[in-house]
Every structure is written in C-alpha cells, then in structure tokens.
Amino acid sequence: MEKNFILAGFGGQGILLAGTILANAFMLDDKNVTWYPCYGAEMRGGTVNCEVVVSDTEVSSVHKSNCDYALVLNQQSFDRFVKNVKSGGTIIANSTLVSESKPRDDIHYVFAPMGKLANELGTSKVTNVVSLGVLSSVIDFVSKDALKLAIEKVLGSKKKDLLPLNFKALESGSELIAKV
Amino acid sequence: MNNEKVLIKGNYAIAQAAINAGCQCYFGYPITPQTEIGEYLSGKMQELGRGYVCAESELAAINMVIGAVSTGVKAMTSSSSCAVALMQEALSYACSDELPVVLVNVMRAGPGLGYIYPAQGDYNQSVYGGGNGDYKIIVLAPSTVQECIDYTYKAFYLAHKYRNPVILLADGLLGQMMEPACFGEYPYPEIDNSSWALTGAKNRISRAIYSCARDEKKQINHINHLFEKFELISKNETEWEEFEIDDAEIILTAFGSMTRNIKAAMKVLRNKGIKAGCFRPITLNPFPHKRIYELASKGKDFAVVEMNMGQMFKDVKYAVNGNSNVGLINRPVGEWLKVEEIVSAVEKIMEKDYAASI
Numbered sequence: 001m002e003k004n005f006i007l008a009g010f011g012g013q014g015i016l017l018a019g020t021i022l023a024n025a026f027m028l029d030d031k032n033v034t035w036y037p038c039y040g041a042e043m044r045g046g047t048v049n050c051e052v053v054v055s056d057t058e059v060s061s062v063h064k065s066n067c068d069y070a071l072v073l074n075q076q077s078f079d080r081f082v083k084n085v086k087s088g089g090t091i092i093a094n095s096t097l098v099s100e101s102k103p104r105d106d107i108h109y110v111f112a113p114m115g116k117l118a119n120e121l122g123t124s125k126v127t128n129v130v131s132l133g134v135l136s137s138v139i140d141f142v143s144k145d146a147l148k149l150a151i152e153k154v155l156g157s158k159k160k161d162l163l164p165l166n167f168k169a170l171e172s173g174s175e176l177i178a179k180v
Numbered sequence: 181m182n183n184e185k186v187l188i189k190g191n192y193a194i195a196q197a198a199i200n201a202g203c204q205c206y207f208g209y210p211i212t213p214q215t216e217i218g219e220y221l222s223g224k225m226q227e228l229g230r231g232y233v234c235a236e237s238e239l240a241a242i243n244m245v246i247g248a249v250s251t252g253v254k255a256m257t258s259s260s261s262c263a264v265a266l267m268q269e270a271l272s273y274a275c276s277d278e279l280p281v282v283l284v285n286v287m288r289a290g291p292g293l294g295y296i297y298p299a300q301g302d303y304n305q306s307v308y309g310g311g312n313g314d315y316k317i318i319v320l321a322p323s324t325v326q327e328c329i330d331y332t333y334k335a336f337y338l339a340h341k342y343r344n345p346v347i348l349l350a351d352g353l354l355g356q357m358m359e360p361a362c363f364g365e366y367p368y369p370e371i372d373n374s375s376w377a378l379t380g381a382k383n384r385i386s387r388a389i390y391s392c393a394r395d396e397k398k399q400i401n402h403i404n405h406l407f408e409k410f411e412l413i414s415k416n417e418t419e420w421e422e423f424e425i426d427d428a429e430i431i432l433t434a435f436g437s438m439t440r441n442i443k444a445a446m447k448v449l450r451n452k453g454i455k456a457g458c459f460r461p462i463t464l465n466p467f468p469h470k471r472i473y474e475l476a477s478k479g480k481d482f483a484v485v486e487m488n489m490g491q492m493f494k495d496v497k498y499a500v501n502g503n504s505n506v507g508l509i510n511r512p513v514g515e516w517l518k519v520e521e522i523v524s525a526v527e528k529i530m531e532k533d534y535a536a537s538i
Contacts, residue, residue, distance in 0.1 A: 020358065024187050027360040035187070035358040039213060039296070060444030062357060063516040 001056050003141070004064050006081050008049035009073030009094075014128035017154065018071075019050035021132060024150035025142050026054045036062040047076050054141075069139065071131055072098065073114065082107075092138055094131060110138055112176045118169065126169035133173020144174060182363045190328045190354040191216035193361055194284055197332035198256055199224055201366045203282070205231035205255035207244035209263065212296040213352035214286035217258040231255075242267040242274075242283070249279045250389055252377025254336050258284035260352075261302050262293055265310060271345055272311025275406070276391040278376075280339035284332070284348045286355035289513035298352030299513040300436060303491035306347045307465045314403055316410045318346040318417070319464040323439040325359035331462075337368035342413055343376070349464065351487075353437045353516060414466035421460045422471075424450070428457025430526060431475060433496055434485040435461055438516065442485050445522040452523075454530060464492070472499035483507040483529050485522055487514075505532075 005022065009015045016037055023035040037050040051067070053059050066089070070081045073094040082103055085091050090108040093100075096115030112134045118127040129151065136144050151166050188196075195217045198206070206225055208218040218234065225232035231248070235241035241257045248255035259267065264285045274281040285306065289299040306319045318338050320331040331348055339346040378387060393399035421439075424446060425431065432442035439460045449456040459475070459482075461468050476482070481504050484493040493508045500506050507529035511517055 020187070023358060027185060027187050033187070033360060036353065037356055039352075039356050058443070059359070059440070060447075061441040061516065061519055062353065063518065065518045065520060 001141075002053065002060065003055075003068045003139075004051060004053040005069045005071060006049055006051055006067045006084065007071045008047060008077035008081055009128075011046045011048045013048075013073050014125065015048045015073065016050050018128035018132055019052050021129070021147065021150045021154050022135070022142070023052050024153050025146040026052070028146045028149050028153075029141075029143060031056065032059050034059040034062050047074070047080070049077065049081070069135070071135055073127060073131060074098065090138060092131070092134060094127065096127075110134065110177060112173075114173065114176070117172055117176055121165065121169055121172065123165075126166060129166045129169040130173035130176070133170040134176055136170070137174045137177055144170065182365075185360045185362055187358050187360050188325060189216060189356065189358045190325045190350060191286065191356070192220050193325050193328045194258070194332050194348065194350070194355075195220035195224070196363060197329040198282075198336070199228065199230075200363055201333050201336040202254050202370075203230070203256050203336065204253040205233075205245070205248040207233045207235050207241040207248070207255070207257050208259065209235050209238050209241050211238075211260045211263050213288055213298065213355045214258050214260050214284065216355070217284065217286075238263040238266040239270070242270040242281070245281050245283075246270060246274055246277070246279055249274075249281055250277075250378045252373035252379060254280070254282070254340070256282035256284065256336075258286065260286050260288045261290050261299070261305075262288075264302065264305065268305070268310035269312070271309060271317060272313055272315050273391050274345045275311075275315035275317065276313070276402070277389050278343040278406075279345065279389070280336075280343055281345040282335050282339050282348070283345065284335075284350065287349065287351040294513070296352065297514050298487070298516070300351055300438065300487040301489075301491070301513065302349065303435070303464065303486070303488060306349050307467070307495070315406065316344075316465055318342070318344055318413060318466075319349050320346065321349045321436040321462060321464050322354060323435075323437050323460070324361075325354065325357065326361040328354060329361055329363055333366050333368060336366075337371075338413075338417060340371035340373065342409060344409065344413070349436065351436055410466070417463060418466045418468050418470075419462040420468040420471060421458075421462060423458040425457040425459065425475065425480075427455050428480055429455045430481045430483055430530060431457045431459045432483050432485055432522070432526065433459045433461075433472075433492070435464055435492055438485055438487060441517060441519055441522060444519045445485075445526065448519060448523050449526060454526070456526065461492075467495050467499070469495070469499040472496060473501060473503070476500040476503035479504055481505040481507070481529070483509055483526055485509045485517060487511060487516060
C-alpha cells in the first residue's frame with residue numbers, strides 16, 4: 001500500500017508542521033514515509049504545501065501528479081488541489097475558510113469547521129492540529145496514539161507547555177465530523 | 181551509538197553525518213537548497229569545540245577546506261550548483277595536491293544563476309569537472325535520506341583513504357525532504373595521515389604541498405601516479421545497484437533521487453507485461469562502465485532517465501559502445517519526471533522512438 005497526501009494552506013497556518021507531525025506518526029507506526037515541502041520564495045500570507053507519502057514498502061517517489069488525500073485549510077488551496085485528487089480520493093477542507101462546493105463528482109468531500117473549532121479552543125493557531133484530528137477520523141491507517149506521540153516528539157521539550165492544548169485540539173478534531 | 185530512527189531532513193542528515201564522521205572544520209556560504217547544512221553545523225560545531233566559518237564567498241570556503249585538510253584533519257564545505265562552479269579551480273588544485281577535500285553539492289537548476297528548484301544538471305560538472313588539467317573527483321550520488329548519511333560517511337573515508345577530493349552529489353529534492361533514517365556509527369577505520377600532513381616540522385624534515393612542477397618529467401610522473409590511483413579507485417570502489425536485470429529487455433537507468441522513480445516505473449511496466457529492469461550507478465566517478473558494457477553485450481537496451489539534457493546519457497552510450505540502443509527520457513529542471521511520464525516514454529522507446537524526451 002502506498003498513499004500520498006497533499007497538505008496545503010496559508011503560510012503561517014502551520015502546514016509544514018502538520019505534515020511533519022503526520023510523517024512522524026507514520027514513522028512511529030513503523031511505516032516508510034517521505035515528507036517533501038514546496039520550498040522557495042514562500043512568505044507569510046502566501047500559500048504553502050507539502051507532500052507526505054506513506055508506504056508499507058520503499059517510498060517510490062515524491063512529486064506525484066495526484067494524491068489520495070488532500071487536506072486543505074484555505075480556499076486557494078482547495079481550488080488548486082481539488083483537481084489533483086485521484087478519482088475515488090478524498091479532499092478534506094477547513095469549511096471555516098473554504099466554501100462547501102463540490103466541483104467534481106468522482107471524489108469524496110469532507111468539510112469541517114476546523115478554524116472555528118480552533119478559535120473555540122482559544123487560538124486559531126491550532127487549526128493545523130485540529131485538521132490532523134479530522135484526518136485521523138477519515139483514514140484508518142494512522143492511530144491517534146501515534147499522532148499524539150508525534151506531536152510530543154515534534155514540539156519537543158522546549159514547548160511542553162503547549163502539549164495539553166494540542167492534544168485537546170487533536171481530540172476535538174477527531175470528533176468534529178461526527179458532530180457536523 | 182544511535183540506532184534510533186529519526187525523521188530528518190536530507191540537509192540535516194548530511195550535516196549530522198559529517199559530525200559523526202569526525203569532520204573537524206566546516207567552511208561554507210549559504211545558498212538554497214542546502215543552507216540547512218551550514219545552519220545546523222553553525223550551532224553544533226561550536227558546541228563540540230570544532231571549527232565553523234561562514235566564509236565570505238564559496239571561493240574562500242573551498243580554499244579554507246584545502247588549508248584545513250592540509251593539516252590532516254577532516255574538513256568539508258557544502259554548496260549548490262552555481263556556487264560549486266566557483267570552486268572548480270580549487271578542486272583541480274586539491275586533486276593535484278592529493279588533498280582529502282569533501283564537498284557536498286545539493287543541486288539546483290542551472291545554467292548560470294538558474295533557480296532554487298531541484299535539478300541534476302551538475303553531472304558533468306562533478307564527473308568531468310570545470311577545473312584545468314587531468315584530474316578526477318570521486319562522485320557519490322545518494323538516493324534517499326538514509327543514503328545521504330551512509331554516503332557522507334563514505335565520502336570522508338574515501339577522501340582520506342585515497343587522498344583525493346570527493347563530491348557528495350545530492351539534489352534539492354533530497355536536501356529538502358524528510359525521511360526516517362538511522363545514523364548508527366561511523367563505520368570506517370581512521371586513516372593515518374601522519375606521513376604527509378603539515379603539522380609543524382619539529383623533529384622532522386620540513387614538508388611542502390604544492391601544485392607546480394617546473395620539471396616536465398616530474399609532472400608527467402605525477403600525473404601518471406594520479407591516474408594509477410584513479411585506476412585503483414575504479415577497481416576497488418565502483419558501486420552500483422541493479423534490479424530485475426536478468427530477463428530485462430530494457431533497463432531504466434538513473435542516478436540520485438530519480439532512482440526511486442525508475443524503480444516505481446519498472447513495477448508499473450512489469451505489470452503491463454514489459455520486461456523492464458533498473459540500473460543505478462552509485463559512484464558516478466568511477467562510473468560502472470564495465471557492467472553496463474556486459475549488459476549491453478547481452479542485447480539489453482537502456483533508457484536513461486535524468487533531470488538534465490542528457491549528461492549521464494553520454495556515459496551510458498559510451499559504455500554501451502554500440503552494442504544496444506540507448507534512449508533518453510529527461511526534463512531540464514524542476515518537477516521530477518513522474519512515474520506515469522516515465523512509463524509512457526519507455527513505451528515509446530520500446531517502439532524504437534529513442535528520443536522520447538519529455
């Protein structure tokens with residue numbers, strides 16, 4: 001099995017961090033994984049994306065033409081990447097900033113108000129972790145425990161005080177779709 | 181020492197591997213997509229009490245490495261394509277002076293300033309060099325983050341074993357991607373440099389390292405000595421990987437991170453009933469000419485897949501020596517050739533359209 005994800009949003013929404021956490025979680029689940037950022041003259045307010053490829057065997061390549069899952073946090077990213085989702089794939093969108101349109105009928109759509117939930121938790125900064133929670137409820141091959149451990153690993157000892165908020169964001173995110 | 185798997189960026193992996201290999205001095209100047217190497221080492225080298233200089237230019241950096249390795253210590257610099265171009269003169273000198281310089285090139289697009297997106301356009305620059313005279317650099321091309329670690333270790337070892345510069349030829353894709361990798365321990369023995377290193381002439385006859393022979397005969401002997409050494413390196417150190425070669429009709433050939441894409445393309449082609457194999461030179465210099473010649477002699481065709489206008493293609497063609505057909509599947513710079521693109525290009529090549537350039 002090889003699955004690839006595109007994560008995209010505004011610069012500053014924590015897309016690369018979310019991708020890093022996801023990739024770490026896959027690694028902790030003993031899978032092969034590659035994380036690849038778009039890099040270059042990116043800036044706050046512009047769009048950022050990264051690709052995460054997970055595989056039971058060797059990861060074949062990054063820079064794939066299409067993805068199994070797109071996790072998009074803003075409208076520009078939705079418009080850009082909805083085309084790249086494989087037929088039968090899924091786009092998961094932050095409906096706080098993305099309008100709930102369905103331009104294709106051969107893919108699955110998950111709209112969840114991630115930004116709104118993050119604000120309710122106290123800060124829009126955790127929208128990225130909320131989105132990982134949502135993702136964990138959509139796919140069955142990443143465990144919430146691995147994501148939790150990955151958050152711990154990535155935030156490290158320096159940002160220990162932020163762990164409870166992020167765990168809460170993950171937990172609430174994973175319950176969000178059931179509520180919607 | 182450290183068998184834990186960590187998710188790490190290629191650039192950081194190279195930097196930490198250099199530390200583990202015992203690199204005592206790093207000299208460099210920032211350039212995307214390899215700036216993280218210098219960034220990482222700027223802190224770590226200070227913590228470890230080793231040398232770190234952010235040089236005023238790439239020209240200065242490589243010459244600082246020459247100065248440091250002249251004393252027998254391990255030292256390196258890292259840079260990217262257009263800035264590695266500035267270092268060519270020094271590489272010719274270091275080769276002539278038989279100095280164990282380690283240079284990491286995380287390739288970006290050229291020619292000229294080019295841009296920061298990844299490419300593989302420095303094959304010729306690394307393998308054939310832009311410096312003057314007859315010289316050869318050992319060139320290692322990793323394809324995963326794990327190999328960035330393994331071949332950084334090997335770069336230091338080979339440089340000191342043969343007293344010859346080594347280039348680790350990575351690309352922007354490898355430098356920027358994160359993958360799980362293990363550092364383990366530096367697996368090679370330490371090389372004794374005491375017979376030649378400039379360490380102060382107290383209690384011994386003074387030595388000099390220089391690159392000038394006014395006597396023609398001496399210079400001829402020197403070049404012959406260098407080329408005997410290159411012959412030995414070629415005999416001992418030529419390294420490659422091959423997959424599904426035995427029944428293959430066409431062998432996809434790539435170096436560096438493109439290897440991953442040809443392996444994936446090979447699987448797709450096999451599922452379609454096309455007998456495809458993979459061949460990947462790991463040492464670009466010394467190049468596995470002999471093995472390619474053997475395979476070509478059995479009538480196997482080649483398709484070289486690379487992110488440049490056909491640089492390794494020429495070496496494969498030279499090795500094949502007319503014994504079979506060689507096609508080129510390429511794009512100059514930017515987004516790596518996708519598996520689907522490679523598959524359809526190979527199908528065209530199988531229909532004897534050998535210039536299936538994308």
